[in-house]
Amino acid sequence: MGAVLRALNASFPGIRDRVVDEAGRRRPYVNVFVNEEIVMGSLPEAKLKAGDTVHILPSVAGG
Amino acid sequence: MPRTIKKGSVVVAVGTKKGGFLFHSSDRRKWSVAGPFMVGNLVYHMILDPRDGRTVYGASPVWSEPWGPAVYRGRAGETMKPTETAPKFKEGSDLAVTRIWHIEPGPADAPETIYAGVEPAALFRSDDRGGTWQDFEALNYHPTRKEWQPGNGGLCLHSVLVDPRNPKHLVIGISAVGAFESRNGGRSWTTENQGVRAGFMPNKYPEWGQCVHKLAWDASGDGSIFQQNHCGTYHRGPDGGGWTEVTKGLPSEFGFPIAAHPHTKHTAFVAPLVGAENRVFPKGQMAVWKTTNRGRSWRRSTKGLPGPGAYMGVLREGMTVDANDPVGVYIGTNTGQLFASRDEGESWKMLADFLPPILSVSASVAG
Numbered sequence: 001m002g003a004v005l006r007a008l009n010a011s012f013p014g015i016r017d018r019v020v021d022e023a024g025r026r027r028p029y030v031n032v033f034v035n036e037e038i039v040m041g042s043l044p045e046a047k048l049k050a051g052d053t054v055h056i057l058p059s060v061a062g063g
Numbered sequence: 064m065p066r067t068i069k070k071g072s073v074v075v076a077v078g079t080k081k082g083g084f085l086f087h088s089s090d091r092r093k094w095s096v097a098g099p100f101m102v103g104n105l106v107y108h109m110i111l112d113p114r115d116g117r118t119v120y121g122a123s124p125v126w127s128e129p130w131g132p133a134v135y136r137g138r139a140g141e142t143m144k145p146t147e148t149a150p151k152f153k154e155g156s157d158l159a160v161t162r163i164w165h166i167e168p169g170p171a172d173a174p175e176t177i178y179a180g181v182e183p184a185a186l187f188r189s190d191d192r193g194g195t196w197q198d199f200e201a202l203n204y205h206p207t208r209k210e211w212q213p214g215n216g217g218l219c220l221h222s223v224l225v226d227p228r229n230p231k232h233l234v235i236g237i238s239a240v241g242a243f244e245s246r247n248g249g250r251s252w253t254t255e256n257q258g259v260r261a262g263f264m265p266n267k268y269p270e271w272g273q274c275v276h277k278l279a280w281d282a283s284g285d286g287s288i289f290q291q292n293h294c295g296t297y298h299r300g301p302d303g304g305g306w307t308e309v310t311k312g313l314p315s316e317f318g319f320p321i322a323a324h325p326h327t328k329h330t331a332f333v334a335p336l337v338g339a340e341n342r343v344f345p346k347g348q349m350a351v352w353k354t355t356n357r358g359r360s361w362r363r364s365t366k367g368l369p370g371p372g373a374y375m376g377v378l379r380e381g382m383t384v385d386a387n388d389p390v391g392v393y394i395g396t397n398t399g400q401l402f403a404s405r406d407e408g409e410s411w412k413m414l415a416d417f418l419p420p421i422l423s424v425s426a427s428v429a430g
């Protein structure tokens with residue numbers, strides 16, 4: 001996933017900072033799904049294989 | 064500059080819980096409003112850069128909260144967008160910026176320089192209007208940092224004073240940590256809390272740990288500073304050293320904003336609240352208190368302000384002054400009312416009601 005975020009950032013500069021903070025932690029209100037399964041552990045270390053579908057979505061939260 | 068905001072107008076930038084607004088007036092009698100900008104976002108701080116009177120900066124998370132903090136930039140009256148990057152701690156520090164609390168313009172001769180005070184407490188500088196940021200390592204990784212504890216509002220660096228006589232002279236304030244000063248452009252910092260009470264600590268006068276709420280230069284132009292603290296109001300003289308408590312004459316020791324007169328020395332405005340346990344105006348009467356003698360005495364002003372029955376408060380960025388003569392004073396409440404005085408705080412008029420809760424108010428002149 002770390003490589004995916006870097007590649008995404010190359011196409012859309014700044015987008016990586018919106019998903020993870022500078023320490024590499026997923027932002028608290030951003031969820032990432034791989035094949036519709038939520039990633040709970042370290043985001044940069046999550047494993048992907050060819051053909052996987054990744055969704056990056058904000059939580060339903062606010063006030 | 065869009066035609067809607069005339070050159071020479073006073074512009075009051077108002078950051079709220081749901082976007083930012085620009086109130087503007089050429090005579091300070093009849094006001095118009097532009098906005099909202101950063102629509103729907105928490106806007107912790109919003110300023111019109113006084114150096115060009117055209118560039119507006121906002122401190123706000125992207126899309127309210129989920130996507131992290133950003134500095135927004137735009138021309139006054141036009142759409143504001145996040146700058147290329149937000150302030151960030153250095154790699155490997157394990158720290159991450161969660162909020163941006165304050166944006167401070169740099170020196171007059173460096174018009175692209177701005178400072179950002181953030182949470183967790185740290186100071187950053189950009190020399191390209193927010194495109195890239197430098198980390199003040201001597202402050203941000205200060206040896207005392209491991210013992211810094213957040214206050215109720217978070218571990219926020221909210222006050223940044225850049226000495227107009229010498230831009231290498233910086234003073235900053237951090238809630239529940241205190242004031243720090245650098246005289247070498249941020250290469251080294253000293254704690255500057257002597258004489259300031261920390262009533263919530265076993266040692267009431269520690270070297271650091273005081274809960275500074277806001278700092279403001281005294282117009283004396285000699286480096287004197289006013290401070291509103293969680294535990295009292297203070298003034299520090301031109302040579303640094305200890306602070307003198309000047310709370311006597313005020314209805315409480317607790318308040319958030321302090322705004323200093325831009326031209327008349329030893330003159331400042333505060334808005335005391337009942338106390339830490341009840342952050343509303345005493346007796347339900349909104350009031351601004353003014354000193355003209357560096358806090359030796361205070362005078363209360365309520366003419367045109369609501370009460371009794373006005374149980375609201377004002378947050379730390381919620382009061383400011385313009386640079387006109389006579390000076391205008393502006394105060395925004397956490398219940399969404401904006402008030403203005405164009406006679407140096409003697410009387411007040413409501414400019415807006417029913418805004419979202421107001422987080423910040425700052426004034427400049429449109430260029």
